[in-house]
Amino acid sequence: MATPATDAAEALRHAGLKVTAGRLAVLDVLATMPHADADRVFHAVAGLVPTSIQSVHNILGDLTTAGLARRIEPAGSPARYERRTGDNHHHVVCRECGAIDDVDCVTGEPPCLSPRSTAGYAIVQAEVTFWGVCPACQATATAAT
Structure with a gap:
């Protein structure tokens, strides 16, 4: 039976992205915290894997480009990210x-x-x-x- 982690790993592979602990952690955080900004994602991921805010920004960009995350930019707010695409x-x-x-x-x-x-x-x-x-x-x- 597939688990959320195996589903996320398969989604990364299907999108042509390398499966890394950071990418899996970001996907997991976005699944539980939709519409989070990069800073909030960073703080949640930092408790799971060693990372930096720049690494989280890079991962969010990669996931968005691959169609595994969506970036929204409400006026007056930092960019937010979600898994629903x-x-x-x-x-x-x-x-x-x-x-x-x-x-x-x-x-x-x-x-x-x-x-x-x-x-x-x-x-x-x-x-x-x-x-x-x-x-x-x-x-x-x-x-x-």
């Missing part, structure tokens, strides 16, 4: 605390949105960011009133 989902960001959650495609099949004009481009993906206030911040605001 290839399904054209979107994100909702809390304006108060910066929490991020996934939002499945808004309507229909990818690219979900049909612009009035594409200026000749062949559209392959739409990236939408919703902004709001998360349930925890709403509760805090309600408790303060």
Whole structure:
């Protein structure tokens, strides 16, 4: 029976990447901490394998290029990374605390949105960011009133 570690190792091999302890650790962290920034990934991985922040940045770049991770860049936030790739989902960001959650495609099949004009481009993906206030911040605001 496959385990998450063997699945991750196989995914790395399939993507043409060498299986290393650092790459496996980063994939594991991203599976448990979606939407983490590189600093947060580094601190989680540093407790598992010897590494540096530069090594984590390099690994995140390699995983993103290979399609094993996705980089998102909400306005006003450092780049975030997640394992959920290839399904054209979107994100909702809390304006108060910066929490991020996934939002499945808004309507229909990818690219979900049909612009009035594409200026000749062949559209392959739409990236939408919703902004709001998360349930925890709403509760805090309600408790303060």
